[in-house]
Amino acid sequence: MYWLLAMILAPICTGLLLYVFKLKHRIWIALILQAVLMGWTLVQGVHFEPLQLSLSSVGIPYGMMLNMDRLAWLMLVLNNALFLFMTIFNRDKHYMDPLFIFLFLGLQGLINGIFLAYDLFNTYLLIEVSTVAVSILIMYKRDSRSMYDGMIYLLVNMFAMVFFLMGIGYLYKYFGVLDIASVKTAIGAVEDRQILYLPYAFILTGVSLKAAIMPLFSWLPKAHGTPSAPSIVSAVLSGIYVKTGVYLLIRVHEAFTPLPMNNVFIVMGIITAILGFTFAIAQKDIKLILAYHTISQVGLILIGISSTSATQQAGGLYHLFNHGIFKALLFLIAGLLIETYHTRNITQMHGLWQKSRFLTVILLIAVLSITGAPFFSGGYSKYYIAYGNNGIIMQLIMQFINLGTILSFVKFFKLMPAAKENKTITSTLTDPDTSADTKAVYIPTATNDEDDMPLTLSPGSKITLIALAALAFFSGIAGDIIMPWLTGYESHLNVLNQLQKLPNYLILVVMGFGIYRLGFHESLFIKAFRAVDLGFNAIAATVVIYFMGMLSLLYFVV
Amino acid sequence: MQNFIMQIDKLITGENVSLALFFIGVYGIIARRNILKSIISLSIMQASIILFFLSIRHTDQMVPPIGIGLTGEVADPLPQALMITAIVIGVSVTALSLTMFTSLYHKYGSTNWKKVKQKRGDQ
Numbered sequence: 001m002y003w004l005l006a007m008i009l010a011p012i013c014t015g016l017l018l019y020v021f022k023l024k025h026r027i028w029i030a031l032i033l034q035a036v037l038m039g040w041t042l043v044q045g046v047h048f049e050p051l052q053l054s055l056s057s058v059g060i061p062y063g064m065m066l067n068m069d070r071l072a073w074l075m076l077v078l079n080n081a082l083f084l085f086m087t088i089f090n091r092d093k094h095y096m097d098p099l100f101i102f103l104f105l106g107l108q109g110l111i112n113g114i115f116l117a118y119d120l121f122n123t124y125l126l127i128e129v130s131t132v133a134v135s136i137l138i139m140y141k142r143d144s145r146s147m148y149d150g151m152i153y154l155l156v157n158m159f160a161m162v163f164f165l166m167g168i169g170y171l172y173k174y175f176g177v178l179d180i181a182s183v184k185t186a187i188g189a190v191e192d193r194q195i196l197y198l199p200y201a202f203i204l205t206g207v208s209l210k211a212a213i214m215p216l217f218s219w220l221p222k223a224h225g226t227p228s229a230p231s232i233v234s235a236v237l238s239g240i241y242v243k244t245g246v247y248l249l250i251r252v253h254e255a256f257t258p259l260p261m262n263n264v265f266i267v268m269g270i271i272t273a274i275l276g277f278t279f280a281i282a283q284k285d286i287k288l289i290l291a292y293h294t295i296s297q298v299g300l301i302l303i304g305i306s307s308t309s310a311t312q313q314a315g316g317l318y319h320l321f322n323h324g325i326f327k328a329l330l331f332l333i334a335g336l337l338i339e340t341y342h343t344r345n346i347t348q349m350h351g352l353w354q355k356s357r358f359l360t361v362i363l364l365i366a367v368l369s370i371t372g373a374p375f376f377s378g379g380y381s382k383y384y385i386a387y388g389n390n391g392i393i394m395q396l397i398m399q400f401i402n403l404g405t406i407l408s409f410v411k412f413f414k415l416m417p418a419a420k421e422n423k424t425i426t427s428t429l430t431d432p433d434t435s436a437d438t439k440a441v442y443i444p445t446a447t448n449d450e451d452d453m454p455l456t457l458s459p460g461s462k463i464t465l466i467a468l469a470a471l472a473f474f475s476g477i478a479g480d481i482i483m484p485w486l487t488g489y490e491s492h493l494n495v496l497n498q499l500q501k502l503p504n505y506l507i508l509v510v511m512g513f514g515i516y517r518l519g520f521h522e523s524l525f526i527k528a529f530r531a532v533d534l535g536f537n538a539i540a541a542t543v544v545i546y547f548m549g550m551l552s553l554l555y556f557v558v
Numbered sequence: 559m560q561n562f563i564m565q566i567d568k569l570i571t572g573e574n575v576s577l578a579l580f581f582i583g584v585y586g587i588i589a590r591r592n593i594l595k596s597i598i599s600l601s602i603m604q605a606s607i608i609l610f611f612l613s614i615r616h617t618d619q620m621v622p623p624i625g626i627g628l629t630g631e632v633a634d635p636l637p638q639a640l641m642i643t644a645i646v647i648g649v650s651v652t653a654l655s656l657t658m659f660t661s662l663y664h665k666y667g668s669t670n671w672k673k674v675k676q677k678r679g680d681q
Contacts, residue, residue, distance in 0.1 A: 062636065121640050128647050132654055139658075147662045148678045154658065155596060158651055159587055162603045165644070166580065169607060172637065173614040536596065536671045540587045 003040055004053045004066040007076065008113040010037065015105030019098040027091055030101055034084040034108070041076050045485060048073065052118075060118075061177045067118040074317060074486050075115040075247055078324045079240045083108040086232040089332060089464035095230060100140060107133045107236070114244050119179040120168045120203075123248065124161065127210070131157045134241060137233045138226055146228035153223040156539050157209065160216070163547060164206025170199035184255045193258055197554040200256055205547040207252055211245025213302065214272040215542045217295045218534040221279075225291035227344065231335025234287060238294045239328035243320055246298065250305055260558060265306035270397055273299030277404035281521050282530040284411075286334045286346045290327065293370070293408060297323045300401065304385040314489030315384025321486055322377035322475050326369040329468040332461075333363050337415075340455050349415040356455035358462070360416050362469045367413065369472040371406045373505050374498040377475035380483070383493060383501065399508070406512035407520070413513075572613025579606035591671050593662070597655045604648040611637040611644075 014033050018026040044051075048070060056063040068076070083104070090096055110130035117123045131154065139150035172178060174195055175186035190196060209216040224237050253261065276296025283289045301323065304316020336359065341349045353360045369376040386398040457465070475482050476498070483491045520526065534542070579602055586599030620633040659669075666674045 121643075125643060125647060128651065132651065135654075135658075142661075145678055147658065147665055148674055151593070151655075151658050151662055154651075154655060155600065158600055158655075159603075162580075162583075162600070162607065165607050166610065169610045169614065172611070176615065176634075533675075535675050536593075537588055537591065540584075544584060544588060 001051065001053050004051060004068060004116055005055075007037060007040075007116060008066075008109045011105040011109035011112070015102040015109075018105075019102035022098050026098060026101055027087065027096060030105055031084070031087055031091075033105075034080065034087055037112075038080040038084050041073070041080050044068075044073060045077065048488075060179055061182045064122065065118040065179065066116045067180075068116055070488050071247070071250065071317070072115045074321060075240075075243065076112060077486070078243070078321050079108065079111050079115070082236060082239045082324060082328055085328070085464045085468060086236060088460045090230070090232050091460040092458055093230070095140065100137075103133050103137055103140075104232075107137065107241075111240060111244060115247060118181075120171070120183070121178050124165055124168060127164075127244065128158070128161055130241075130244075131161070134223070134233075134237065138223055138229045138237075140230060140233070141228040143228045146226045149222040149226040152536055152539070153219055155536065156219045156543070159540055160206045160209035160543055162206075163202050163543070167199045167202030167204075167206065170202060174199070180251060180255060184257070187255055187258060190258065194555075196256060196259060197551060200252075200259060201547055201550040201554060203252055204249075204550055205543060207245055207248045208546065209245070209543060210242070211249055211302075212242055212272075212295050212298055213245075213268055214275055214295075214299070216546055217272070217276070218539045218542065220295060221288050221291040223291075224294060225285065225287040227287070231331050231338075234291075234335070235328040235331035238291065238331060239324040242294060242298060243324065246301055246305070246320060249302075253306075259554070262306050262308055264553065264558070266303050269299045269302030269306060270401075271299070272296070272302060273401045274404065275299075277401070277408045278526070279529050279532075280408035281404070282526045284347055285344045286337060286349075287331070287344060289346065289408060289411070290330050290334055293405075294323075294327060296401070296405065296408075297327070297370075300382065300385060304381075309388055310489065311387045312385055314483070314487040314491070315381050315387060317487045318475075318479075318483050318491075319378070319381035319385055322369065322381050322472070325468055325475065326366050326378065326472045329362070329366045329465065329472060330370065332465065332468070333359065333366060336455070336457070336461075346411045346415060350417070352416050356457075358457070359455060359465075362465045363412065363416070365469040365473055367409050369476065371409050371505075371509075372402050374501040375473070375477045375495070377472045377479070379498065379501060379505070380476045380479040380493060384483075384491060399504075402505075403508050403511055403515075406508055407515055410512055410516040572609055572616070576606040576610035576613065579603070579609065582606075593659055593669050593671060593674070596671070597652060597659065600655070601648065601652050604644070604651075608641045608644060608648075611641050 010033060014029065018029060023029065050070070051068040053066040054060075054063060055065060087104070107130055110126050110133060113126040114123060114130065117126055135150045135154040135157075138153060139146040168178065171183060174190075175183060177183055177186060187196060205216075209219075212220040220242065224234050224242075226234075229237075249265075253265075273296045276292055276294070276299055280289050280292035280296060283292060297319070301316050301320050304312050304319060307313060307316070337349055337352070338344055340355065343349070352363065365376070369378040372379040372382045382398070382402065386395065477495060480491060480494055483489065583599045583601075583603030583606060586602065587596055590596060590599065614637070615634050617631070620631050621628055623632050623635040623638075662674065663669060666677050668674050668677070
């Protein structure tokens with residue numbers, strides 16, 4: 001029972017102690033703690049039973065409670081697994097000082113708390129505090145660019161959370177309760193639906209910004225793709241932190257059952273997914289591609305969880321888990337690539353196969369997972385998100401989103417083989433007509449020793465990369481075992497069924513490469529997207545527009 | 559005239575004032591380019607929420623929930639407890655934003671969102 005409390009407090013207190021006493025083996029202590037938390041979470045999954053822990057002598061509508069149901073458990077598994085792997089990955093990095101470990105472990109505890117909290121005010125508090133921790137982590141390396149990014153992140157999130165708190169205030173005004181179950185029963189008993197509109201719009205504005213739903217995603221690439229943040233911070237942000245918004249969205253929609261908003265959110269999910277990959281195609285910065293891609297995947301998850309069918313909801317949840325794994329993996333690889341090539345521009349990276357075959361294979365697995373290839377986790381969960389959509393339009397939209405995902409990852413396929421420019425350089429060098437001047441320019445690049453250095457990885461990094469890649473692979477090929485275990489939904493899509501999806505995927509890949517070859521990513525339409533960069537006032541304005549839009553939608557349409 | 563003043567008096571409740579303050583804060587955040595004013599607007603919004611929580615479910619005759627043997631209707635202690643926490647959070651967030659703003663100002667030498675953004679883009 002008290003384990004639930006330990007999930008929140010143990011990481012925070014340990015981090016604080018390590019910060020105060022500055023122990024020598026702090027990373028090992030942190031690792032042991034994270035392994036224990038992860039182990040307990042996994043043991044709970046063997047025979048899953050909901051757990052509750054009352055935090056005060058007064059019972060539920062007035063007291064406080066921690067609650068772990070199936071959904072919260074799934075999120076806990078993802079959260080603790082990611083944090084454990086990230087610490088292993090970064091074990092011997094120089095910036096793992098006591099302060100960083102305190103913030104990092106603290107963030108783990110706070111995110112656990114968001115999933116376990118049973119009343120809305122506690123959720124609000126934990127989100128506020130974790131936002132503070134995240135904004136410090138974003139600007140941890142303190143260069144001037146990250147100052148701006150961290151500032152925007154902090155203020156925009158605080159602004160949205162004020163809306164969330166106002167919504168809680170309205171709920172308390174009407175019902176006098178704040179815990180999720182009592183709010184749900186109170187809302188169910190409401191006769192006049194109109195009083196729900198204002199609290200719903202307020203709460204949803206805050207939650208949607210956290211989940212980065214269209215049009216409230218402008219802050220996300222700044223925070224997740226900022227150059228200075230360590231890659232493990234970006235991985236945690238994209239892997240789990242943005243999912244807190246999705247998690248709250250599920251909870252809020254559970255409570256507000258009288259409002260039929262499912263179709264609205266399916267449409268918004270589709271738009272978010274399409275906008276996300278369009279922005280991703282426009283980018284050349286490797287971290288920004290991944291950050292925009294998170295938006296696209298959140299859109300996909302939203303399509304799944306907003307559906308009324310249990311199959312699609314389970315598919316959405318499973319995709320949430322899978323996306324956490326492979327996006328974290330991609331961010332770690334991106335960090336390694338930036339270190340190796342000393343550039344963030346993906347078009348200047350090439351020849352990864354010559355540098356490190358190991359990393360190429362891992363990258364291939366991650367890219368295949370995210371583009372939804374059969375036998376990999378992304379393909380498995382995308383199948384269930386699209387499940388039962390017999391309408392031709394919906395099928396086409398899903399295929400279109402898949403195509404867009406592949407199109408935005410063509411650049412990742414391209415960095416694996418050696419660049420063609422090298423061959424043209426050697427041919428010009430052997431060409432007798434080439435003037436001496438061009439030779440002088442070309443020789444240094446052709447005989448650059450540093451470029452041919454093989455990539456070396458620490459054992460901790462290797463273990464993490466292998467483990468995450470194995471998870472991404474086995475969640476697909478053994479999805480029939482893992483998906484029922486995680487989501488409680490009995491799925492049936494064995495290897496043979498997945499094989500049937502292969503031609504479809506190959507056609508999409510060929511189409512993706514074809515469109516890329518035609519220069520779509522350099523077209524004016526895409527370039528227009530690259531220029532979009534909203535400032536603070538504009539982002540705040542989108543929040544208010546979203547709020548007003550939600551309110552008018554509720555009053556005039558639904 | 560007397561009637562009109564009475565009408566106005568009825569309109570000025572804690573709830574309405576807090577909503578007005580909330581949207582004043584929203585205006586400040588959207589329309590002002592000064593980073594310091596953005597932080598102040600955020601504080602105004604947080605203050606408005608504190609007023610909102612304290613004035614909902616409250617009437618003039620209520621007595622504070624302190625001591626034993628209370629007579630009459632007792633005010634709801636829960637929002638008060640919640641708001642003490644919210645004040646603490648609000649103060650720490652404001653302090654953090656101001657600290658971040660100070661270092662931002664040292665780097666960019668401007669308090670203007672637009673200019674800061676342009677300088678960031680140059681790098």
